[in-house]
Amino acid sequence: MSTTQYLALLGLWVAGIVSPGPDILVILRNAFLSSRGKAMLTALGVMIGNIIWITLSLTGVTVVINQNEVLKLTIQIAGALFLAWLGYGSIRSALAAKANARRSPETARASAPGGAVPGSDEAAPSPATVEAAEQIPEPAYSARGSGVLGTKNLTGFRAVVQGIITNLSNAKAIVFFIALFASVVPANALWWESMLVAVLLFVVGLAWFCAVAWFGSVPALAARFQAHSVGVELVAGVVFLAVSVLLLGEAALSW
Template sequence: MSWLPILPLLGVWILVVMSPGPDFLIVLRHSAGGSRRSGVRVAAGVVTGIGVWAVAGLFGVTMLVQRFEWLYTAARVAGALFLVAFGVATIRAARKRSPQADDEPPAIAARRPGRLREWRAGLLTNLANPKALVFFGALFASLLPHHANLAMRAVTLGAMLAVAFAWFSAVAFLAGSPWITRGYGRLRKRLDLLTGGLFVGMGALLIPR
């Protein structure tokens, strides 16, 4: 099978997946505040969420949501509430954080959340944005060849997930560098307050008007 028909789609996808957003922030926070492994586990959760939305877009769930608009509205409200709640929790934890906690070795902090919770944090952060379903529906409708069979769809999905995991793993690797983790440790309270505020803002943008 030739890759040429799906190259335009992959080109757009690379630009989209590299744009900053909640997924980028959650991977960055766990990597800089914990460890590279922590960030990679969060990245795996993010990519799992991407896979869910992509599969839904590939098999026409977008049309179902467009037909029953209340489903999309409910998903947006749920996603907005999750992002706002996560942001508020991050802000509250940052305010309660003692100066001694900032000197805690990153390896200890990385063990606290637990591997499954780290993966789940990435998954839920990605799933909190139902606009992804509309995006994937539009992306596949406009750039995926109309003659694409199941094999081509599977290859396209695999390539997109590989690109996403490679990107977020690279973010985790760079953010988990010793000099970044040390800098994050010194500014952790301020950065967590900023991150929490960004999540609250992103959640507010999802609330239907």
């Protein structure tokens, strides 16, 4: 392969990975609601998924999948259902956190001895009552869902898994990688040239997604989004569901 071909490949690759999609969304969600380290590991997971697609493309497997309509539709539907599950989990967590926050004043009043509320028409509470009420901890509500796909108590392993599954769930990657390699990488490329292509794409992709993770986890920015975690999860859930609906729509039209 010539230098021009490598540069053309990298240009098309960069144009593809910088486009907003589920990969960037899941990295930013974990950056906003978890930590920089977990977001970086999510980015690594995304690139592990991409290197799987790259390997399948270089070995011709994606071409076989693209030519088999049933297999292609199966992968697309499975990916769409996963994204729908991810979106549903985000929305459910956000709505649960919102409901808990709405109930917090009632919970605080019920927890205070005698249920008296300062400033009401009832008798003023005794100093002991006020002191007891002040000792009741303020509930910390969060929209961060638990489980493999959530951000609550997110472990490094789960962060990597989230990145891998989110990337592999996008069946449109099949078409992207076929077009990418068919237009630039020659069919008679040597084995070491194919290896170099895979390494270059992995390094550039990892650098980009790690940059996204770093930016999303800047303390001042992350603190603002954590303060509005319900909104973050709601937006993420709606976007995941929208992508899922589009994928299912494409699958139905191509049937």
